[in-house]
Amino acid sequence: MDMNSNNTPVLTDTAPITNSRLHVHSNLLPYSHTGATFPHGMLLNIPRKKTGILEDVFSCGWLDAMKSSSPPPKNKTKDVNHGFASSEADPYFNWLLKYPSALTSFDQITNYAKGKRIALFLDYDGTLSPIVDNPDCAFMSDNMRAAVKKVAEYFPTAIISGRSRDKVHEFVGLTELYYAGSHGMDIIGPVRQSLSVSHNHPNCIIKSTDKQGKKVNLFQPAAEFLPMINEVLKSLVECTKDIKGSKVENNKFCVSVHYRNVDEKSWSLVAQRVNDVLKGFPRLRLTHGRKVLEVRPVINWDKGKAVTFLLESLGLNNCDDVLPIYIGDDRTDEDAFKVLREGNKGYGILVSSAPKESNASYSLRDPSEVMEFLKSLVLWKQSPYKSHI
Numbered sequence: 100m101d102m103n104s105n106n107t108p109v110l111t112d113t114a115p116i117t118n119s120r121l122h123v124h125s126n127l128l129p130y131s132h133t134g135a136t137f138p139h140g141m142l143l144n145i146p147r148k149k150t151g152i153l154e155d156v157f158s159c160g161w162l163d164a165m166k167s168s169s170p171p172p173k174n175k176t177k178d179v180n181h182g183f184a185s186s187e188a189d190p191y192f193n194w195l196l197k198y199p200s201a202l203t204s205f206d207q208i209t210n211y212a213k214g215k216r217i218a219l220f221l222d223y224d225g226t227l228s229p230i231v232d233n234p235d236c237a238f239m240s241d242n243m244r245a246a247v248k249k250v251a252e253y254f255p256t257a258i259i260s261g262r263s264r265d266k267v268h269e270f271v272g273l274t275e276l277y278y279a280g281s282h283g284m285d286i287i288g289p290v291r292q293s294l295s296v297s298h299n300h301p302n303c304i305i306k307s308t309d310k311q312g313k314k315v316n317l318f319q320p321a322a323e324f325l326p327m328i329n330e331v332l333k334s335l336v337e338c339t340k341d342i343k344g345s346k347v348e349n350n351k352f353c354v355s356v357h358y359r360n361v362d363e364k365s366w367s368l369v370a371q372r373v374n375d376v377l378k379g380f381p382r383l384r385l386t387h388g389r390k391v392l393e394v395r396p397v398i399n400w401d402k403g404k405a406v407t408f409l410l411e412s413l414g415l416n417n418c419d420d421v422l423p424i425y426i427g428d429d430r431t432d433e434d435a436f437k438v439l440r441e442g443n444k445g446y447g448i449l450v451s452s453a454p455k456e457s458n459a460s461y462s463l464r465d466p467s468e469v470m471e472f473l474k475s476l477v478l479w480k481q482s483p484y485k486s487h488i
């Protein structure tokens with residue numbers, strides 16, 4: 100990783116990148132670009148593919164990734180989603196052997212948490228709110244809000260979302276949490292003087308006050324990309340406006356192109372149009388979410404880095420007596436699961452009703468199980484019989 104003049108973390112890997120998670124070979128990222136200028140050394144040296152026709156999106160696997168990006172509706176996966184998996188013939192049952200339910204393994208988790216301080220990190224869409232067709236209507240239930248509020252009374256709790264920070268804050272509506280929007284590229288955290296990140300990225304931290312007048316640190320490692328994101332946003336809106344059902348969402352430091360409501364026959368068209376627009380923006384890259392293409396800056400920052408940053412801001416990083424737990428449902432949450440797994444730091448919990456490979460340690464089936472898990476944590480913390488304090 101290199102820094103540019105503003106000390107923004109920048110990916111400078113010059114080897115051809117085959118990102119298996121994205122299924123996009125770097126040679127689909129072109130190198131001509133108009134917009135902000137960047138100092139030498141921070142630009143990726145990416146070989147350019149000349150074709151530009153539909154072969155692009157087929158050969159790089161976008162369509163496969165788009166098709167597999169969200170579990171099909173429940174009636175189409177009847178065998179897997181008929182309730183609690185109970186037989187060895189059931190793929191979900193077998194998957195649970197590798198990713199045990201965090202509810203049935205609750206005692207195991209809390210045994211490990213004895214004498215430790217739990218820090219909670221929660222994704223929003225698909226974790227706290229169910230996946231719905233209209234992203235503007237992904238409301239969280241009042242019961243879930245109450246559960247999150249309660250759990251935050253006992254454990255430091257942060258929401259880490261792909262949405263803009265303002266939007267996710269508006270949906271969750273709780274002031275007692277920490278919020279990271281734009282996949283962790285826009286964080287409000289507590290003020291802490293000796294943050295190691297402030298040595299590496301001094302210009303990315305702004306001292307600010309939140310809506311309650313409390314002093315906070317605002318960390319925006321992709322701040323200089325804002326004009327470029329606004330530019331790509333306009334192009335994406337323009338180029339998809341004739342595709343029925345498509346929707347472009349402004350997430351401040353990234354842009355989502357939704358195709359959940361687009362006829363499957365037109366998914367390749369969505370992919371092609373986005374691909375064509377990205378040819379003019381080599382400093383932006385694409386990740387796949389649940390029936391959504393997410394355009395974001397090429398910087399070495401993700402939800403995993405956001406977890407590390409927040410732990411440090413909370414004074415909980417590199418402490419043996421801290422157990423971070425991250426709950427999420429999406430591919431972008433894998434970066435956070437990985438950080439916890441690799442550092443043997445804590446537990447990732449994948450929310451999924453269908454078997455899939457993950458860096459998480461445990462699983463929960465859906466947001467209703469997430470709520471049950473949060474309530475169980477509160478009861479455990481309140482229990483006079485536990486011996487962890």
Ligand SMILES: O=P(O)(O)OC[C@H]1O[C@H](O[C@H]2O[C@H](CO)[C@@H](O)[C@H](O)[C@H]2O)[C@H](O)[C@@H](O)[C@@H]1O
Nearest residue numbers: 223224230231232234237260261355359389391
């Ligand atoms: O990191 P997250 O909080 O999980 O945000 C990821 C994306 O979530 C939203 O899209 C997803 O949920 C929508 C509402 O249920 C659904 O309609 C869409 O198909 C899903 O992809 C959000 O709208 C995106 O901007 C986020 O990037």
